[in-house]
Amino acid sequence: MPALLFDLDGTLVDSVYQHVLAWREALEKTGMQLAVWRIHRRIGMSGGLLINALLRETGHQVTDEEAAHLQRIHEEAFARQAAQVRPLPGARQLLDYLTAADIPFAIATSGRVESARPSLQALGVGPEIPIITRDQVRHAKPDPDLFLAAAARLHVDIRDSIVVGDSVWDLLAARRAWAKASPPASITNFQTRTAWRVHMYLTELRTLLPME
Numbered sequence: 001m002p003a004l005l006f007d008l009d010g011t012l013v014d015s016v017y018q019h020v021l022a023w024r025e026a027l028e029k030t031g032m033q034l035a036v037w038r039i040h041r042r043i044g045m046s047g048g049l050l051i052n053a054l055l056r057e058t059g060h061q062v063t064d065e066e067a068a069h070l071q072r073i074h075e076e077a078f079a080r081q082a083a084q085v086r087p088l089p090g091a092r093q094l095l096d097y098l099t100a101a102d103i104p105f106a107i108a109t110s111g112r113v114e115s116a117r118p119s120l121q122a123l124g125v126g127p128e129i130p131i132i133t134r135d136q137v138r139h140a141k142p143d144p145d146l147f148l149a150a151a152a153r154l155h156v157d158i159r160d161s162i163v164v165g166d167s168v169w170d171l172l173a174a175r176r177a178w179a180k181a182s183p184p185a186s187i188t189n190f191q192t193r194t195a196w197r198v199h200m201y202l203t204e205l206r207t208l209l210p211m212e
Contacts, residue, residue, distance in 0.1 A: 001103050003156040005147050005179065007165035008109035009043070012095075013119040015085040016043050016166075022077035023050070026070050032058050044167035046110050046140030047071045075115055082118035092123055099129075104154045106130035108146035110169075130154060141169040144177035151179070 010016040023039045038057055042050045051067050062070070098105050106129065109116050113133045120131065130153035137145035151158040163174035 003151065003154050003161045004098065004103065004105040005150045005161050005163045005174075006105060006107045007044070007163075007167070007170045008107050008116060008119055009111060010166035011164060011170075012088060012091045012107070012123055013085050014088050015119055016040070018078055018081040018084060019043050019074075022074045022081065023054075025077040026073035027054065027058075029073055030062075030066070030070060032060055034058055044110060044141055044165070044169035046134060046143075047074065047112075049140070049142075075112070078115055079118075082115075085119050085122055087123050095123060095125065095129075104156060106132065106150035106154055108132040108150040110134055110140040110146065141167075142172035142176070144173050144179075147173055147177045147179055151177075 006012055008015075009019060017040075020036050020039045020043060023043075024034065024036055027034055027039075032055075034054060034057065039054065042053050045053065048067065048071075051062075051070055055062060095105070097103075107120070107125065109132070111133060112135050113131075116131070116133050125131070130150060132146050132149045132153065134140045134146075137149050139145045147161070147163055148158055151161050154161075159178050161179045163170060163177075163179045165171065165174070
């Protein structure tokens with residue numbers, strides 16, 4: 001059975017809109033107005049890339065110090081909403097099954113460890129599960145570093161791993177890492193390869209795994 005490399009936000013936990021609103025707050029506090037749908041489509045990228053992409057759309061230019069300030073405001077705003085984050089349907093049951101069946105898996109997120117911690121606690125993820133956060137790699141998604149690090153922690157070949165994510169940034173990172181990918185139906189228009197499979201929900205992914 002291949003190892004499974006999971007994204008976190010929007011894949012295992014319902015946290016995307018909390019991140020969107022936190023980014024909007026950060027932008028507004030620094031004098032920038034941007035529609036939430038423009039922010040939403042960038043979620044899943046590293047914070048630095050997301051800021052650069054959004055600033056290109058607004059025409060603003062900021063220094064490295066100002067960009068770091070934006071990220072701090074986002075982290076503080078997201079922390080205030082963290083109690084609203086819930087596991088997505090089927091997520092905890094799937095992870096429990098993988099653990100019981102001794103199927104290797106890891107979680108790789110573009111978020112930093114502090115913002116990821118409440119979501120991991122909501123999932124009931126223990127210290128035995130490899131967690132790769134933005135703090136541990138040089139580049140986040142859409143670069144492949146997070147998934148490569150996750151495979152290395154599991155001592156598996158990335159080419160024999162399946163990435164499970166909810167955004168095009170996950171797919172790009174998986175493709176650059178030479179991993180297989182399992183995107184949701186919302187991005188079925190993304191250019192696919194025959195080895196890539198589409199699953200509507202995490203509960204459907206469970207049906208593809210070997211039975212006990």
